[in-house]
Amino acid sequence: MRLQVVASGLFTVVLTATLALLVVTVAVDRGDHERDRVTDSTALLVTSRAGLQVCVESLGSGIEPGTVRDRVQAGLARVSRHPDFSAAGLGRRPVDVHEGCSAVPSIDQPSYRSSSRLGAPVAVVEASPYRLMVFVAAPDRMAAAFDDRDPAVTAQEVMCEAGTCPVVTTAAYFSPASLFDTDALDRALTEGVGLRPVVPSPQPN
């Protein structure tokens, strides 16, 4: 009888330990699965982004950050009428525009060269919450960074997996002039969030 009680107690201990081990293992396993991953099933590009967030920053351009935010917000409202906006996952939540990007613009990276088409994106393990970073720079700084391109859309972050390093975050650079050019603004924002330009319908004669 005593032996039976000991055996039963031992069995309970082993069972409890197994259950605890299972819980810990599953937690670790789930944690690994929840790490940020690249995805091509939305234009948000990584699994950690639930909606379109954009940040704006003035790089000593003389334009007030609030003005930059208002211009970009108005531009994104027009871009949200793009026929693919919702299908691309960009309309899942209201578009969120933040002042301040908390990131070094790629044109300020030591390895940046104006002749490079890719720019100098940084490799990240966790992508920024911002799918697009908007920077406004003075005209001479734009010319030094992009020659005659204004606005310019470049790569800001890449994430490496399975032998490839896809761009997961883009940056759009404007001079004050191109920021206030509505067509140029809309074109760059459209490309910046990963949509193709809308080809205007032919006008009837």
Added chain:
Amino acid sequence: MQRHRVNLVLLVVVMGLSSVLLAPPAQAHHSSGFYLASMRSLAQTEQYCVEDRYTSASFDYVLHEVRNTLVVENTAYNWDLKRGGKTDFRTVWVPCRQLNSGTVPTRNDVEIEYHVEDVITTAPGWCGGTSCAAPAGPSWSGPYGRTEYTWYNVWLRGTLIKSGGDVRRHVVNHETGHVLGLSDGNGSCPYSIMHPSYYGCPGNGNPAWPSASDHDTVNRLIDGVWAP
């Protein structure tokens, strides 16, 4: 007796939970999804340029080696002119840096940039010291309901290109496999340019050329079929 029954029930529940929660994921297909948008167009060739900034090899040598691999040698199994000509690597341009806004094509017209560097310098830390590929210009494809990429940067270790022969062929074809939508090994080892010995497939060696299966996968991707 009652206690034993409870323990047995608990054991069954734990085993059931284990089998569900710890089951390995279904085997992934080796397509990466990082797809070059121009691939589906018969009219649009894959225009590419070669850059030789950080290598002791001459540009002519580098260009010759890359183009030979992609177009000239082994036309049955190289990547050129497959799927009815939808892959097309015949149009190569001078050093990428010479393509600017005043040239035709401009640099923005080029879909693939091959950068040959003895030590990977312009993508520091990305490639783990070896060759790699970076799709850029993410762009949503409405008809296919997925993000595709308008161009690719490819870094090739100059020392491997200069090794010549099958080493050079393997490196160029493997990285171009990425451009065409293939990813590295996922633990399985079908015979593939993407599953060489250094990715845990010693039985495969380091193939010089894409396999028939690689071509099948790329053909499916061109047709917009993403499932295995």
